[in-house]
Amino acid sequence: MIRQVQDVQAILSFAQGLLREGGPENSAVESPIEVRSPEGMLHSWFVPVTSDGTIAGFYEFLPDGKFLRFSLYRGDQAYSDWLSPEKLVHCSRDERCGKPFLSYDGSPARIVWAVPLIRGEKETLVYVAGKTVYPVPVDARPQ
Secondary structure: OOOOOOOHHHHHHHHHHHHHHHOOOOEEEOOOEEEEOOOOOEEEEEEEEEEOOEEEEEEEEOOOOOEEEEEEOOOOOEHHHHOOHHHOOOOOOOOEEOOOEEEEOOOOOOEEEEEEEEEOOEEEEEEEEOOEEEEOOHHHOOO
16 A cells, blocks of 8 residues: 655655665665756655665655655666766856756656756756756746
8 A cells, every 4th residue: 555655754764665675775765856847846756766876766756745656777877976966067157057956858757957057137947867968948948
């Protein structure tokens, strides 16, 4: 039976329990991170699973704590590279980087970092997925 949880600490505890029941060996659950819509509304909680310094997968929970999904990653991307916002984008001299936030590209199933780029008075978003950086599609930009 899937139970619901109501706060971040409870989500973390629930994810740790799920990992003990059948997650990858030699792995750990890291702190939950908010996933926000491109407009900034809370969509879900992303709970990274790490193994030997790499991101091995994640659990995702709805805002009310209901378990949504689990996914495993293949590859060797360092946890600190993927989940350290300060390593995501390096701005040029004529722009500033705003605070990155986890979001999604079109579908909530495609989790990405959204990074505001500020040039003068104009702010735009770019998406970052792994080592790929690309502009937010025009039809997905917040109004």
